[in-house]
Amino acid sequence: MRLVDEDGRLFGRVNVVDAVVVLVVLAAVVAGVVAFVPLGGGGEQATRYATVDLGTQPPAAAERIEAGDRSADGDVVVTDTYVGPAADGANASVVVRVRVNGTLAGDGDDRVFERDGEPLRRGDALSFETPSYAVSGDVLRVDADGETLPVGSLPVLLEATLSPATADAVSVGDTSRIDDRRTARVTGVTTAPVANGSDRRALLGVRVHTLNRSGSTYFGATPVKVGESLRFDTDQYALTGTVARWGNASPPGSPTTTTAVVSLTDVAPTVADGLRAGLVERRDGRTTARITDIRTENATVVLTSDDGHIYEREHPENVDVELTVDLRTRATADGLRFHTRALREGTRVTLDFRTVAVDGTVTRIRG
Known part of the structure; x- marks a missing residue:
């Protein structure tokens, strides 16, 4: 039997032109399916907001971390920052809120948010790099929304023993800063002599810039509690006081x-x-x-x-x-x-x- 007869039919049954049209349509459908299915599998695209503790950073590094910073791959964007004093008094404690683009893996209620194929949960590490810096920190929480950190301004009363020079230098309005960010401000000063004739007892009203972490209030890396010590540094002096009152910067009575x-x-x-x-x-x-x-x-x-x-x-x-x-x-x-x-x-x-x-x-x- 001839492949194409004198009437142009394939095997004497199907018109050649019709067959070509069918093949072209099938090829287009197959190509569309291939283009629709993402290479490498993956999952549903999703966005999450994470609070990340970047730990202790040099002041110069902390200064570079700002809202709006974007990772090189575009998957991580800084939406808010908190900077306070580190425990050593010389460096900064930095916490950021970031928007993370990733995928949801799994089915139903068992779906897990992943970035680059790795789960992103509380306690996991998150690293990202921008044109200005590369950082890594511990994830404190992950939420479906919320661009801002739970920061606040808390009045406290500090008790301290100061040298005469420091006591004379402290005044209302003094501020503690890390780069151009104000972390604390003196709102009241009461000093008194002590029996040795040199040092001064002081009650300092201070308003501190705080961060709520898992239900606790922090000033930098230090939890703010009655009886805990807080450090206050300016360009002229440095002092450490004990929290005597929480939520009130005035002496009692x-x-x-x-x-x-x-x-x-x-x-x-x-x-x-x-x-x-x-x-x-x-x-x-x-x-x-x-x-x-x-x-x-x-x-x-x-x-x-x-x-x-x-x-x-x-x-x-x-x-x-x-x-x-x-x-x-x-x-x-x-x-x-x-x-x-x-x-x-x-x-x-x-x-x-x-x-x-x-x-x-x-x-x-x-x-």
């Missing part, structure tokens, strides 16, 4: 004025001569103590004779001093406080009038 009698014993004439009514102690721009009355009497000295007898005699020079002072105190539920500490009869207080400083015992408190 309300301000009031209390009259007290403070007794000083065995005071040298050079010191006693510097005390007078009207002398004031000033701290942080406020009058904290004012002498309203002063009384002196000769100090006594106890002597033991050669035969063992004990005698009390007047000291030839030194005097005992009784000061009546008006004190700037704070009334709290637990009683009065002065110079950041409890004030009651028997309390030792230090008064620094700049020209003279004394340490005495509160013997009476008047209402």
Whole structure:
């Protein structure tokens, strides 16, 4: 039998032109199916938002990490950043929120989000590289949406012991920064002398830039809790304080004025001569103590004779001093406080009038 007869039919049955048309259509259908099926299998395209802890970074590196940064492959985009002080005080703690393009592998409720064929879940590592830097960190959480980090501004009250130079340098408005990002600001300062005559006790109201991590509030790498230490650095000084109040940067209680009698014993004439009514102690721009009355009497000295007898005699020079002072105190539920500490009869207080400083015992408190 001839392949094509004189009428142009294939095997005497099918017109050659019709056969060619059918073959062309079949080829197009097959090519379309091949083009539709992605090479290498894969899964449904998806996007997720991940919070990633990049750990400790040098300040120069932290400065380069910004919202809008995109990985070289375009699959990772930084949507938000948090920068705070690292535990060492010299570097930065960096957490980012990123948008990740990937796929969903598996079926039904068992589908897992993957990037480059690897699952992306809490606890996994995520690495990406931009034209400016390459970083890797631990995934803290993965969500279907949400471009921003749960950051906030928290007032705290810090207790610290400062050198005189640092105490004099601290003032309201001082800020702590990492590159151009403000991480904390001083909102209030209360300082008081201590008995050694050099250091200062301080209560510092500070507002810190925080990040909520798994339900806990963090300032950089440090959890913010009462009793925990926080570091505060500026270009002029660095200090570490203990959190005394959380969510409130003011000293406890309300301000009031209390009259007290403070007794000083065995005071040298050079010191006693510097005390007078009207002398004031000033701290942080406020009058904290004012002498309203002063009384002196000769100090006594106890002597033991050669035969063992004990005698009390007047000291030839030194005097005992009784000061009546008006004190700037704070009334709290637990009683009065002065110079950041409890004030009651028997309390030792230090008064620094700049020209003279004394340490005495509160013997009476008047209402």
